Amino acid sequence: MSLLKQLIEIQDNKKNIAVCSNLINNHEYTGNLKRVKKEFDMEKSKFKNNESEMSNLRNKYQMASSNLNNDKDELEKIKFELYNNAGSDLKLIDALQKKFNKKQEGIKIVDNQVLKLLEQEEKLSSEKESLKIKLSKLKNDFYTYKNTEGKKINDAREKIKKSEEAIKELEKLIPVDILEIFNKICSSKGTGAAELRDNICSGCKVKVSSMTIDNVNKQQRIVYCDNCGRIIYCNEKKNF
Structure with a gap:
């Protein structure tokens, strides 16, 4: 998973x-x-x-x-x-x-x-x-x-x-740091993570930018939705 x-x-x-x-x-x-x-x-x-x-x-x-x-x-x-x-x-x-x-x-x-x-x-x-x-x-x-x-x-x-x-x-x-970030977003928005479906954030239903898609494709460690700030991608192995 x-x-x-x-x-x-x-x-x-x-x-x-x-x-x-x-x-x-x-x-x-x-x-x-x-x-x-x-x-x-x-x-x-x-x-x-x-x-x-x-x-x-x-x-x-x-x-x-x-x-x-x-x-x-x-x-x-x-x-x-x-x-x-x-x-x-x-x-x-x-x-x-x-x-x-x-x-x-x-x-x-x-x-x-x-x-x-x-x-x-x-x-x-x-x-x-x-x-x-x-x-x-x-x-x-x-x-x-x-x-x-x-x-x-x-x-x-x-x-x-x-x-x-x-x-x-x-x-x-x-990882503890990702969990802390996730919990912080949850506290302010109710949910901290969302799936990306057809370049649309399932959390806010808004299409993300090409730069954000590029960051996901580059497998950045954590990628956030441009609109709502929820985590839409995270990679445990990738370092900052």
Whole structure:
């Protein structure tokens, strides 16, 4: 591998490290996890409130049903007394009839309450099922996203490790003075070396001068791009 290729490979590995570091430090990942977790907690709170409402509703229903049964028993007693014990006592008949009518109206009211409670329970039960499905989906989304993104981050860490090892090995092959020049250019321009393709610098996309091409052909030790100053040729064996 030529010296220039080694320098370009170093900067490619540095670029890979930067990309992977950005992925690891990307706050969007943490933000998305927090958002899904927050939504899950909100739906979970709704689910608990639903269960609490259902419990209170059942208690009301049981109480109303018990009252309804008691009222019906009392109505039957009044009816029995009216038709069997009142005889021809008009005053008693009138009182029992009024009591019967009042109790019957009360039963209708309680009966309507029981029906409304049943309707409310059905509605809450439907909401509970919807919440249960939504909670399950949010939970799956959370862990799927966490596992998927977690794998990306682990892969990125592994790539950084390999790139750092590759850079260390490549730097051993490059003369110290050339490496210092390369790193200095990298610090100011982001990249320190570029290939020359059809007399055009791949770093700045500008055609170099004939003199620069001549220096490359003469195998000068280091040749820089006229426009951007990146290394476009370097020869380890050539001396100044």
